[in-house]
Amino acid sequence: MTVLTISFQKIRNSDVSLVGGKNASLGEMIHELAPLGVNIPDGFATTADAFRSYLHENGLDASLSRQLQQLDSKGLGNLQEVGAKYRELMASGNFSEKLKTEILEAYRKLLGQEDISVAVRSSATAEDLPTASFAGQHDSFLNIKGESELLDAVKRCYRSLFNDRAIKYRIDNGFDHMQVALSVGVQRMVRSDLGSAGVAFTIDPETGFEKVIYLTASWGLGENIVQGAVNPDEFYIFKPSLEKGMKSIIHRKLGSKEHKMVYAENAERPITNIETEPFERGIFSLQDREVEILAQWSAAIEKHYILPMDIEWAKDGLTGELFIVQARPETVHRQAKKVAGKEYKLMSRAEPICKGKAVGRSIASGRVCIVHSVADAKKVKKGDIIVADITNPDWNNMLQKAISIVTNKGGRTSHASIVARELGIHAVVGTGDATQKLYDGQIITVSCIEGDEGHIYDGKLDWEEKEISFEALESTRTKPMFILADPEKAFRLSFYPNEGVGLLRMEFIIANSIRIHPMALVKFGELDDNNDKRAIQAITQHYHDKKKYFVENLSEAVAMVAAAFYPKDVIVRMSDFKTNEYAELIGGKSFEPHEENPMLGFRGASRYYNDQYREGFGLECQAMKVVRDEMGLTNVKVMIPFCRTIEEGKKMLETMKEFGLERGDNGLEVYVMAEIPSNVILAEEFARIFDGFSIGSNDLTQLTLGIDRDSATISELFDENNAAVKRMLSEVIRSAKKAGVKIGLCGQAPSDYPEFAQFLVEEGIDSISFSSDALFRGIENIKIAEDKVSKPA
Known part of the structure; x- marks a missing residue:
């Protein structure tokens, strides 16, 4: 018997071929995680069989196949033309009485006696896989109310299977167009238009660091965050502390949250964006306890799927309840240990034209191409830096030509950020004014090496790139x-x-x-x-x-x-x-x-x-x-x-x-800096009241030699290799060893001078601390020194 609709309650994760990845995940969570206290709005799905029956009963199979033969699948030169014909064909069909009846019966059962609206979302049968994410490729519709609106939204979801972006994505990922079916999820709307919504990643989306949950939040419906239309609040939650029931929010950042998406009383346009009130911009859109609850739920979802997850949540402004509304595997990062990378260093400096949130870690220089809509696609050249207010999934073809992306709006979970990571390029999002500060054809440098903040500079700056291999570095005793x-x-x-x-x-x-x-x-x-x-x-x-x-x-x-x-x-x-x-x-x-x-x-x-x-x-x-x-x-x-x-x-x-x-x-444990001669002379006495020493070689050198380290006039006399300084170092290391406390050194010299590293190793120092740009050279010097020390004379 052909199943045309099915309740979320009856769906499991194994039903991807029946209801697509998105709906299968919702059913799985309702069955497995709702008993653990995770709230998921109920709903139902139309099935892949329903979609195929729609094609067959309207005679669309053969027509679509003929159109496929017209598509230039390599150059995609006629994608827009062929895609438009696909969509026209899909819109021309009608629901059979059986399918219409089943959809409306399931809808009435979902509503019961309540007067609520629903979200209508596409869920492709090749979607949200661990190796490929179709997120944003197909359409979703919010605040749908009434039977005619529902049927229209379902048909528009069917039509979106042949969006230009979805066609190209299937070609890029090797999916057969006619083998992919579309399920439609109909889910109770959470009144987050009166509350807040956002996205949670169970892994840091920038680095792949797996011990945190990264959560974003903003007022109103969550589409603004997904689309990158607002700069949201951000939170990092440390999983081990969360598991122990301890204070787990280790970082928070207030977003500007300029707009919020709310319901509109208009069938043609059921949602709209309005400006947030000043007081809403100045406060967080979630309380700490709510952040921790969402983090606990996110951790439970990750534990169930045994995968890093990308999760959408919503808070009902009427009831104050929190809900998980979607969950899919995170597809960019893997929890495999990173074994290589690239280090960047700017060799020239300038004042940045504008700043925003850094996505990725690299530097690129190129020509600005300001993009307002998909109509600007023809002016985008390979190697351009695309600058826009926000991006959306329709732009994916032209974004693939870019070496970097810069946007006025958005956070690290926005469309621009996700696409940049998938393409292996970097982006600066949420600048606020990039489209005003930059102009078409301008040569700029986009740098994301300054930590959390990304910088855009005028002109082409000079920088160095260095390949690094973690595996090539041998372990050391020090x-x-x-x-x-x-x-x-x-x-x-x-x-x-x-x-x-x-x-x-x-x-x-x-x-x-x-x-x-x-x-x-x-x-x-x-x-x-x-x-x-x-x-x-x-x-x-x-x-x-x-x-x-x-x-x-x-x-x-x-x-x-x-x-x-x-x-x-x-x-x-x-x-x-x-x-x-x-x-x-x-x-x-x-x-x-x-x-x-x-x-x-x-x-x-x-x-x-x-x-x-x-x-x-x-x-x-x-x-x-x-x-x-x-x-x-x-x-x-x-x-x-x-x-x-x-x-x-x-x-x-x-x-x-x-x-x-x-x-x-x-x-x-309380350590003391060994940076004054008195610390060295009385090291054994200091060791009785402290747990260890860290040698501050800069201060110890200046105070041993009587040199102001900031003086340019006598700077050539400042030398950690001076015999007097080395004697002080030797003495304090010896005293620490005698007292049985740890001792390390913080400074540049062991990475700059192999002989200085050898001296420290010979003296038996426990650790040496380096700045990040000196770490690899420092480890190499330690290893050389340890090899020399271990060889018999």
Whole structure:
């Protein structure tokens, strides 16, 4: 018996040939995951048999086959003409009485006594496979209400099987046009037009890092996010913390959310975009608890399918309920270990014309081609950089000619982002003004190597590319670790050969992400009414307690790095600004003394227990406590810079304890920088109150030789290879070994000078930390040194 419609309740994942990938996945989730508490809106599907009967009963099989013979399947020169004839043929058919009756009966049963609208979505039988995603190739229709509207929407879905983009996609992926059938899913609409919606990936879509869930959210229907029409809110959720029921949101970013898609009372145009209210743009479209619920559901879906998943969700604004409305395999990344990559370095610098979110990690230069619609396809040349407000699936043919994509709108789950990843090119999305700042024919350079932010420069800049192979690097006894300042690079760098992070520079996070002097937040109510206070109020407007702004942003920045390298050590150096650098923070001039020589002044440990900064240090401690105790990232260690005396070390540790961050509590280890001669001379005494040392070779060299490292006049005398410096290094390593504590070094010299690396290896240092661009050279130098040391004389 031919089945023409089937309830989602009766569909399983094995029914792809009957109802397509999208509908099969919905049925599978309703059966397997709804009992676990995952909400999926109910519905029904028309089957592949229904589609084939529609073709047969309207005599379309032979007509479509004849049209196929007309298609230039290699050059696709007549694709638009042939595609239009396909669609005209499909629209000319009529439903049989049997099919119409079954669709309407299933529809009435779904509605019951409620007056609701439905979503009508295409689901091809070769869709949403682990190796190929047909997402966006076929049409969907939202806010469909009434029987005539429903039947019309089903026919329009059938017609979309022969969209130009779908025809080309099948050719590119080797699918026989006449063997692919279309099922239509009819699903209860979630009133997210009054709430919010978005997308979740159970893997970082940029790097393939598998320990996080990446979730986007915006007001209104989710189509805006899928199409890239808005810059959404973003969240990263750390899976191990989520599993333990701990605080799991390790990063959040407020999107501008300029528009929202809502219902329209118009049968011809049932949905419309309207501008969001200013207050909606200024707040997150999901609460933290809702983010965690969606993350739990996403993790359950991934666990069920044993695959990274691309998931669409919606929040009903009437009831406040959350729902999963779609789920498909993520097709760009694999969880296989990355064994090779390419490093880029800009050799010339300029001010960027515009900025946005970086998608991918590379650099390209080419000619701007501004595209407004598919009608502009003819002007796009191979090697162009396509610049647009947003992109859509109809553009896929011309996007394949591009070496990069730049858009005004959209986030990392937008159509432009997904296509860029599938094509293996990079993109900068959500610039806001690229189509206004750039012009046709302009030569630009698009760079996505600056972490989270992508930059567009005028002209062709010079850059270097270097192929790297992770497998070519042999393992070493001496641990290679990272020196890191930018948390947004952490996921990508986690794939490199490493043993963790030997130095995470907190002051860079404060300067770049927080920007406000911590004491200006502590004493906000006492600040004079000036430009700094107004700037702080604007930045922290959604924080009643201004101190929470600092703690939340610092803890999440550190958590990004700790999560990326978990469970490897991440050693976080507490803030090490000099007074002149602290003064440059917003509100900083009110709290910093003027010093003639800030390098040797009020810095490091001496600040932490001093009343002038003590409460600011308390915020740093609170942030570290959140990361370790609330998020469960106990791989974070704390390091104290510029600790001049044993007494100062004890006083600082007591201050930490008063702020709830106690050495030994929950396994907390506290390290000290070895960068002052007193640290070396009294190393065994320092080892009694600290758990390890990290040699700061720059400060130790300048203080041993009496050289200001910033002085250009005597810069040639600054030399880590100087015998006096090496004697200090040898002494502190020997003392650490005697005391049984760990010791590492952070600095450039071991990567620049093989003989310096050999010296450290011979002395028995435990680890050496490198900046990311020096890591591979540094590991090679360590390996050469270890081979020499192991050979008999």
